[in-house]
Amino acid sequence: MAHLPTVPHADRFYSFLLSFYPREYQVKYREQMMIVFRDLYREQISEHGTIPIIFWIRIIGDTMIAALSQHLSVKREFHFNGRALLIFFFIIPVIASLFSQIFGPALVGLLGFYHFNESGNLASFLSLVPFALVTPMSLVSLVTSFLALQHFRDKGSRFLFYWLGPSLLTGLIYTLPQEIMVTREYPFKLSEEVLNFFFFVGIYTVIPSGLLGTSLGLTYVHIHNRPSFAVIKSSFSFKRFFSLALLLSLFFTFLSGFFLNGVHYEKIDGGIHYFIHRGVPFPYNGVIREGATPPFPLVKLSAFRSKNELLNTPFYKMVHVYAFFQNVFFYFLLSLFPSYIFTTSVTRKRSFNVLIVSFAVLLMIIFWYWMNSVR
Amino acid sequence: MSKSPLFSDLNAPLTPSVFYVLLSLSIKERHGYEIMRQVLEDSKGKVRLGPGTLYGTLKRMLDEGLVIETDERPDPQLDDERRRYYRLSDRGQKMLSAELERFADALAVAQKGKVKLSF
Numbered sequence: 001m002a003h004l005p006t007v008p009h010a011d012r013f014y015s016f017l018l019s020f021y022p023r024e025y026q027v028k029y030r031e032q033m034m035i036v037f038r039d040l041y042r043e044q045i046s047e048h049g050t051i052p053i054i055f056w057i058r059i060i061g062d063t064m065i066a067a068l069s070q071h072l073s074v075k076r077e078f079h080f081n082g083r084a085l086l087i088f089f090f091i092i093p094v095i096a097s098l099f100s101q102i103f104g105p106a107l108v109g110l111l112g113f114y115h116f117n118e119s120g121n122l123a124s125f126l127s128l129v130p131f132a133l134v135t136p137m138s139l140v141s142l143v144t145s146f147l148a149l150q151h152f153r154d155k156g157s158r159f160l161f162y163w164l165g166p167s168l169l170t171g172l173i174y175t176l177p178q179e180i181m182v183t184r185e186y187p188f189k190l191s192e193e194v195l196n197f198f199f200f201v202g203i204y205t206v207i208p209s210g211l212l213g214t215s216l217g218l219t220y221v222h223i224h225n226r227p228s229f230a231v232i233k234s235s236f237s238f239k240r241f242f243s244l245a246l247l248l249s250l251f252f253t254f255l256s257g258f259f260l261n262g263v264h265y266e267k268i269d270g271g272i273h274y275f276i277h278r279g280v281p282f283p284y285n286g287v288i289r290e291g292a293t294p295p296f297p298l299v300k301l302s303a304f305r306s307k308n309e310l311l312n313t314p315f316y317k318m319v320h321v322y323a324f325f326q327n328v329f330f331y332f333l334l335s336l337f338p339s340y341i342f343t344t345s346v347t348r349k350r351s352f353n354v355l356i357v358s359f360a361v362l363l364m365i366i367f368w369y370w371m372n373s374v375r
Numbered sequence: 376m377s378k379s380p381l382f383s384d385l386n387a388p389l390t391p392s393v394f395y396v397l398l399s400l401s402i403k404e405r406h407g408y409e410i411m412r413q414v415l416e417d418s419k420g421k422v423r424l425g426p427g428t429l430y431g432t433l434k435r436m437l438d439e440g441l442v443i444e445t446d447e448r449p450d451p452q453l454d455d456e457r458r459r460y461y462r463l464s465d466r467g468q469k470m471l472s473a474e475l476e477r478f479a480d481a482l483a484v485a486q487k488g489k490v491k492l493s494f
Binding site (some may be wrong): 025028029031032033035036037039040058059061062063065066067069070 | 407408411423425426427428429430431434455457458459
């Protein structure tokens with residue numbers, strides 16, 4: 001066989017994944033990796049008759065870790081490490097977005113089924129599909145990530161810029177649309193809104209930038225100050241330090257995931273009921289007036305006479321769980337990967353135990369949450 | 376050629392992926408996919424290299440002169456002529472031998488101390 005036949009869709013996707021590698025690396029190895037990928041793909045087909053999900057999970061995981069490792073090793077300079085982490089930082093919202101793109105339609109499917117059973121009205125279900133496919137968070141994440149990547153790729157680097165800039169930008173980008181949706185006007189009309197605004201900017205900004213900044217700072221020390229690093233290492237248990245960092249990351253993950261979805265309140269102002277729920281990327285936040293059409297066509301107004309009624313609707317529960325998954329997933333990746341990558345770069349040991357334990361903890365959190373919130 | 380502390384010392388222990396790649400190439404020259412299959416087989420499924428890990432490892436090994444890309448290509452009728460083949464260098468052979476010696480020494484110590492071996 002002089003030329004192996006190609007598998008177009010899989011080829012295209014893997015080719016996209018390869019674009020995360022440094023350019024110099026791609027020039028040298030792209031073709032070889034494509035050939036190996038095709039071999040592996042065919043092997044799966046011949047063994048299983050189809051492509052199991054685990055194959056794609058392995059391929060994506062392998063690419064992400066190897067691509068970052070190549071970015072870190074192309075030149076052992078802070079400039080490139082900063083850029084690699086910057087790129088990775090923007091990849092995370094993209095992954096979170098893809099996640100919501102998968103679960104958004106699934107949720108709409110469930111809601112549609114529920115509603116169709118109740119009313120037999122397919123039209124209102126179909127009208128929701130665009131909302132689910134282009135949720136605000138997904139759209140904002142994807143667009144800003146790609147634009148930022150494009151813009152910053154060839155620029156110089158500054159520590160603070162890399163640390164604070166993208167974090168602040170992401171925090172603002174996630175927070176502003178929510179605020180505008182809730183208040184229906186801008187600038188803010190209530191001091192409470194201003195406080196909330198800063199609270200959420202803080203959540204979206206401080207935690208990620210803190211974790212990213214810590215990782216960057218330690219990476220900088222590791223790369224540029226190797227002798228001192230060795231001295232520090234001799235008097236300091238890195239294993240303990242990173243275990244602690246991982247635990248803290250998971251703690252913040254849990255905390256932010258929980259509170260972002262647990263913050264909801266009711267205000268009654270001049271006969272207008274405000275049911276506000278943060279972190280839900282659906283057009284669900286806003287004002288619900290007595291006798292008016294709610295913003296979400298599937299839900300009847302009569303179901304929202306009180307907060308308890310609202311909380312007990314299957315729709316709310318599903319959105320609640322969906323948003324929780326999305327946020328936990330987002331923060332989980334955001335906090336885990338810098339710790340994980342730095343741990344492996346320091347110890348030279350690709351300990352997947354870290355990943356496995358983290359996933360186990362995440363599953364426990366989700367299970368606990370599920371047991372306590374959906375009855 | 377960048378000098379990595381990983382391979383600068385002949386007596387330094389190798390990572391599992393580097394060790395198994397060296398081992399697979401000690402038998403004959405191979406291309407990427409063949410190396411992956413051989414590593415999986417030699418490690419009894421414990422070391423599974425994805426394309427990213429494999430070529431990352433090969434790149435480091437090429438940089439450090441542990442493996443060499445061969446110029447010889449098989450008959451184009453039998454294989455894709457774009458494939459690159461790799462073989463062990465003298466330095467790679469020495470590293471592998473040193474690692475195997477270390478294993479043998481450790482095994483001897485374990486046997487001498489009557490350590491229970493489960494294999």
